[in-house]
Amino acid sequence: MLDNLASANTKAKMSARDVRVFYGPKEAIKGVSIDIDMDNVVAFIGPSGCGKSTFLRTLNRMNDTIPIARVEGDITLDGENIYSSSMDVVQLRARVGMVFQKPNPFPKSIYDNVAYGPRIHGLAPNKAELDQIVENSLVRAGLWNEVKDRLQDSGTALSGGQQQRLCIARAIAVDPEVILMDEPCSALDPIATAKIEELIHELRGRYAIVIVTHNMQQAARVSQKTAFFHLGTMVEYGDTSDIFTNPREERTRDYITGRYG
Amino acid sequence: MNHSLNEHTLKAFDGDLITLRGLIAEIGGRAEKAVEGAMAALANNDHDLARQVVEGDKRIDALEEQIDRMVIQTIALRAPMADDLRELVAALKISGVVERIGDYAKNIAKRVLLIDADQQIDAARLLPAMADATRQLVDDAFTAFAKRDADLAVAVCAQDKTVDDFYNSIFRALIAHMIEYPEHVGAGTHLLFIAKNLERIGDHATNVAEMVYFAVMGQSMNERERGDDALAPGSD
Ligand SMILES: Nc1ncnc2c1ncn2[C@@H]1O[C@H](COP(=O)(O)OP(=O)(O)OP(=O)(O)O)[C@@H](O)[C@H]1O
Ligand SMILES: [Mg+2]
Numbered sequence: 001m002l003d004n005l006a007s008a009n010t011k012a013k014m015s016a017r018d019v020r021v022f023y024g025p026k027e028a029i030k031g032v033s034i035d036i037d038m039d040n041v042v043a044f045i046g047p048s049g050c051g052k053s054t055f056l057r058t059l060n061r062m063n064d065t066i067p068i069a070r071v072e073g074d075i076t077l078d079g080e081n082i083y084s085s086s087m088d089v090v091q092l093r094a095r096v097g098m099v100f101q102k103p104n105p106f107p108k109s110i111y112d113n114v115a116y117g118p119r120i121h122g123l124a125p126n127k128a129e130l131d132q133i134v135e136n137s138l139v140r141a142g143l144w145n146e147v148k149d150r151l152q153d154s155g156t157a158l159s160g161g162q163q164q165r166l167c168i169a170r171a172i173a174v175d176p177e178v179i180l181m182d183e184p185c186s187a188l189d190p191i192a193t194a195k196i197e198e199l200i201h202e203l204r205g206r207y208a209i210v211i212v213t214h215n216m217q218q219a220a221r222v223s224q225k226t227a228f229f230h231l232g233t234m235v236e237y238g239d240t241s242d243i244f245t246n247p248r249e250e251r252t253r254d255y256i257t258g259r260y261g
Numbered sequence: 262m263n264h265s266l267n268e269h270t271l272k273a274f275d276g277d278l279i280t281l282r283g284l285i286a287e288i289g290g291r292a293e294k295a296v297e298g299a300m301a302a303l304a305n306n307d308h309d310l311a312r313q314v315v316e317g318d319k320r321i322d323a324l325e326e327q328i329d330r331m332v333i334q335t336i337a338l339r340a341p342m343a344d345d346l347r348e349l350v351a352a353l354k355i356s357g358v359v360e361r362i363g364d365y366a367k368n369i370a371k372r373v374l375l376i377d378a379d380q381q382i383d384a385a386r387l388l389p390a391m392a393d394a395t396r397q398l399v400d401d402a403f404t405a406f407a408k409r410d411a412d413l414a415v416a417v418c419a420q421d422k423t424v425d426d427f428y429n430s431i432f433r434a435l436i437a438h439m440i441e442y443p444e445h446v447g448a449g450t451h452l453l454f455i456a457k458n459l460e461r462i463g464d465h466a467t468n469v470a471e472m473v474y475f476a477v478m479g480q481s482m483n484e485r486e487r488g489d490d491a492l493a494p495g496s497d
Contacts (some may be wrong), residue, residue, distance in 0.1 A: 216342060244342050244343060244346075245342075245343060245346060245347065245479065246347070246480065247343055253343050254267060256342040257269070257344055257345045258269045258270050258271055258274065258345075259266065259267045259268065259269055
């Protein structure tokens, strides 16, 4: 595993070192180390239950919300340990935003969904600036043209694909540095999926992006780096083009060629 | 990494690959037979056999088309990755190469029909040995494909030098002979082109071997030593 880190990256936005996650006595993540930088979208792939979501959640301390979960190891954001006692978790989750599998807009207006984060983080001193943040976020999420005339409609009244882009706009609105997405397209049709994938391309470089996906073609389409997880370990991490044409590890090959289990 | 592969969870995909490997084995076997037949026709001045080889090339062309269709269909329907993807790309390229081998064999057979059998040219006495070496190369290349045997693929590429050496020496002998006996220029030229065809078949066998190596290992074979071919004018 060490060779994955050989070029110990000074560019790394986030670094994980020997991360272990326990649910009670059960070790769900067994010593994972990875660097995530701004230039490359990272895809996490692997069979169901291998720990992709668990590991993803360690990156913004979402596991804190699970009472029996315990995290060991080091995770840094710009070199700062996110599990240190001086880290403000609310602030951390604004810097490391998350988009979930099922679109989960608040039962509020489209406008309020996006404005919520900036309001609680005090990012907009007045209404005009808030309006601007909402518009910019919706534009960047590729949703503005579809909703600009109905900002006061309920977010839950949008289609699934629009709701997911609304959730991305909501994550973007607090000006995060990292965006984590856990199967963001699994509830969407191919067109809505293509829009999210296109969006990921556009967001690349501005944010560090990690996406969990079960769809190998999607990982191949949107990511530049791919990490393959299996039974709580990260088996292989490399350039997406290498992983999908010539993986180094037999377990990776068996999984991506459909020979798993 | 282990080169033997388990079954796919989706059994129909294995079915596709098995069918495809069968087609590659068939087209390879037919190409090898065509080379053998063309050279036997030459040795025995057997015009019936030569015509059979010419006719049999149609089946090789049809197989190539069938393989290409199947590869494209499989890529579209199964979205293959890694070893599977490389094997399919290799199959596509190999079918094109084998079709060329068939064409060269057909070209040899056509020349058999044109050569004046009365002209015995001693300078060409190495041709049957060259043909044997070439046919063996083709055989090994397809065995390497069937067995996913990267070592054998490397051996094929190394052996190609033998065929090139045969060609260079036959080339020189035939040129010298034709200078000495201008009345043999007609038959001599046909034999020269036949030698050139065999040399090209050898090159294509190494192309097949290189694709096998790529499919199995995931990287291209290192640049290998080549006999100095292309000294003599080509027939294509
Ligand atoms: N809240 C929890 N409490 C106890 N165990 C959990 C909890 N969440 C996950 N696990 C266990 O941890 C392991 C990893 O689960 P995780 O959800 O991270 O897998 P995953 O790779 O995201 O799977 P999927 O692809 O199905 O989403 C599994 O064995 C799972 O049962
Ligand atoms: Mg999950």
